[in-house]
Amino acid sequence: MPGAIEDYALLGDLQTAALVGLDGGIDWLCLPAFDSPACFAALLDDERAGRWRIAPAGHGHATRRRYRGHSLVVESEWDTAEGTVRLVDCMPPRGEAADVVRVVEGVSGRVRMRMWLRLRFDYGSVAPWTRYGGHGLSAIAGPDAVWLNTTVALSEIAGAVCAEFAVSAGDRVPFVLTHTPSHLPQPTPVDPFRAVADTVGFWENWISRCRYRGPWDAAVRRALVTLKALTYAPTGGIVAAATTSLPEQLGGPRNWDYRYCWLRDATFTLQALLGTGFVDEARAWREWLVRAVAGDPAKLQIMYGTDGRRRLPEYTVDWLSGYEGSAPVRVGNAAADQLQLDVWGEVLDCLHLAREAGLPTHDVAWDLQRALLDHLEGHWDEPDNSLWEVRGPRRHFVHSKVLAWAGVDRALHTVEHHGLDGPVDRWRRLRDRIHAEVCEHGFDARRGTFTQFYGSQGVDAALLLLPRVGFLPWDDPRVRGTVDAVRHHLCRDGLVLRYQPDADGGVDGLPGTEGAFLACSFWLADALHATGRTEQARALFQRLLDLRNDVGLLSEEYDTVNRRHVGNTPQAFSMVGLINTARELAGSHTRTSADTDEQDLTDRDDTTL
Numbered sequence: 001m002p003g004a005i006e007d008y009a010l011l012g013d014l015q016t017a018a019l020v021g022l023d024g025g026i027d028w029l030c031l032p033a034f035d036s037p038a039c040f041a042a043l044l045d046d047e048r049a050g051r052w053r054i055a056p057a058g059h060g061h062a063t064r065r066r067y068r069g070h071s072l073v074v075e076s077e078w079d080t081a082e083g084t085v086r087l088v089d090c091m092p093p094r095g096e097a098a099d100v101v102r103v104v105e106g107v108s109g110r111v112r113m114r115m116w117l118r119l120r121f122d123y124g125s126v127a128p129w130t131r132y133g134g135h136g137l138s139a140i141a142g143p144d145a146v147w148l149n150t151t152v153a154l155s156e157i158a159g160a161v162c163a164e165f166a167v168s169a170g171d172r173v174p175f176v177l178t179h180t181p182s183h184l185p186q187p188t189p190v191d192p193f194r195a196v197a198d199t200v201g202f203w204e205n206w207i208s209r210c211r212y213r214g215p216w217d218a219a220v221r222r223a224l225v226t227l228k229a230l231t232y233a234p235t236g237g238i239v240a241a242a243t244t245s246l247p248e249q250l251g252g253p254r255n256w257d258y259r260y261c262w263l264r265d266a267t268f269t270l271q272a273l274l275g276t277g278f279v280d281e282a283r284a285w286r287e288w289l290v291r292a293v294a295g296d297p298a299k300l301q302i303m304y305g306t307d308g309r310r311r312l313p314e315y316t317v318d319w320l321s322g323y324e325g326s327a328p329v330r331v332g333n334a335a336a337d338q339l340q341l342d343v344w345g346e347v348l349d350c351l352h353l354a355r356e357a358g359l360p361t362h363d364v365a366w367d368l369q370r371a372l373l374d375h376l377e378g379h380w381d382e383p384d385n386s387l388w389e390v391r392g393p394r395r396h397f398v399h400s401k402v403l404a405w406a407g408v409d410r411a412l413h414t415v416e417h418h419g420l421d422g423p424v425d426r427w428r429r430l431r432d433r434i435h436a437e438v439c440e441h442g443f444d445a446r447r448g449t450f451t452q453f454y455g456s457q458g459v460d461a462a463l464l465l466l467p468r469v470g471f472l473p474w475d476d477p478r479v480r481g482t483v484d485a486v487r488h489h490l491c492r493d494g495l496v497l498r499y500q501p502d503a504d505g506g507v508d509g510l511p512g513t514e515g516a517f518l519a520c521s522f523w524l525a526d527a528l529h530a531t532g533r534t535e536q537a538r539a540l541f542q543r544l545l546d547l548r549n550d551v552g553l554l555s556e557e558y559d560t561v562n563r564r565h566v567g568n569t570p571q572a573f574s575m576v577g578l579i580n581t582a583r584e585l586a587g588s589h590t591r592t593s594a595d596t597d598e599q600d601l602t603d604r605d606d607t608t609l
């Protein structure tokens, strides 16, 4: 039985990620990449689907746990009747192969320990052939080979690899699990102690480039490290979360695979990284983007594989029972084929912002912007699936139209401020036309609010973003009315739903309901602050900070009834929301290109940037 979603800490090597629970069990690990089949999938079933646990014999949850400094090295400690023991877990920066390093350290007394490893390739379905030799083993099946190196004796019990040993104060017992494609020879084993030190050094060095200084510094840095850990270093792509199919409703079917690169999530992530000083990541992402979307702009997808792959067919993994019975488990994501008009606007905004942030003007990037804009010009007035990826009928979603407006607006800014070439008069007319249409059809004067889509009876938390992209100012009565309507209709226990799933006869085409969406809750805090209700904004932000788990992570949503994290974890959207709201409340504006006229990025030298 897996732990609560909030029980998990993240390990990662910038190519893949593992989740380690409070009880010392790694319940999720895909090798060699984020979206590879899992070799530990207990998270979505039970230990028969693969798990690796190290803990004091007969003990459950660790007494305390933390990341070492700002790194992704997790230290779990158990106080037991026999003494205290520490488990140090990490994935060192990728060298020759992918490694998971676990070191048991005796702190006091003499503690009996138990290691239990059950490798199951291909999401729990393939038990490898295991060969033992000395203090190690190799496990091979199909394309995968895994080696375990340790200093303690291993044995096999009921299909699992076990070790019983004891540690006294000062003892260190290492375990190194290494993966390679099965046709390659065993790689040179890493030195586990050096690997831990290198991992700490890597992350401390990376975060030292952070230019945010202000309140909530530790929370912001942890969020940034998490975003970086969701980056696939070889290509610069950024995944939306480390997992698939953690449910948006416990026991329900709203279970999706987030191990891909959504243009929307990635652009939000980039805005947070750029705003805190991480320009190299923006450069890598722009390169990734230009490669991924090259070709016909009509064929732009809303998401890609981390390598830019377009085909992400969705299928169900029926042999896994799902997290706490939440079936189906899905691999791939059918949303890849949807029309989500906001993405054109977000990409145009992000490319513009990258340029404003000092990335050199790049002809290919401008060619891409122009091609995207040409396509948007011919398609902005079509109904779409919206940023929420509804699986019901396409509609004229207000947020999508506003982001189309923003895309045109950013292209105009680029021409005006960077001397690039474009048909500005035509684009100005287009921008004005979209604006007028949204204000006419997307605003309900009777209720004083923008609506989820033209003619809708529902509202949408994404409407909180309208002033942020510069569509209308925060003091416009239509904006204030919309903020109030979102609060009134979408708040549950003070947190914000994306929309009312049952409005307009059911907009998303899915059964069941879902938790409060944490990114939207951060957007409400920003909106309260921007409309002069800073105390309420701070209170909401504090509430959201309090929802982080013991190591500072947030999943996608929060179940306000069961008081639990729900949805995939850790989710970039949520961590981005934390960073942006901290910056807003600290007085360092989250820049969108809508601001660049007035601010001209002078805040690049602010201490809080």
Ligand SMILES: OC[C@H]1O[C@H](O[C@H]2O[C@H](CO)[C@@H](O)[C@H](O)[C@H]2O)[C@H](O)[C@@H](O)[C@@H]1O
Residues within 6 Å of the ligand: 240, 254, 256, 257, 258, 262, 264, 265, 333, 334, 335, 387, 388, 389, 390, 391, 573
């Ligand atoms: O709720 C239905 C949709 O949920 C997922 O999409 C959500 O996550 C994406 C990644 O973070 C985000 O970009 C999107 O805005 C969210 O709605 C799921 O991936 C979709 O397949 C699903 O239809």
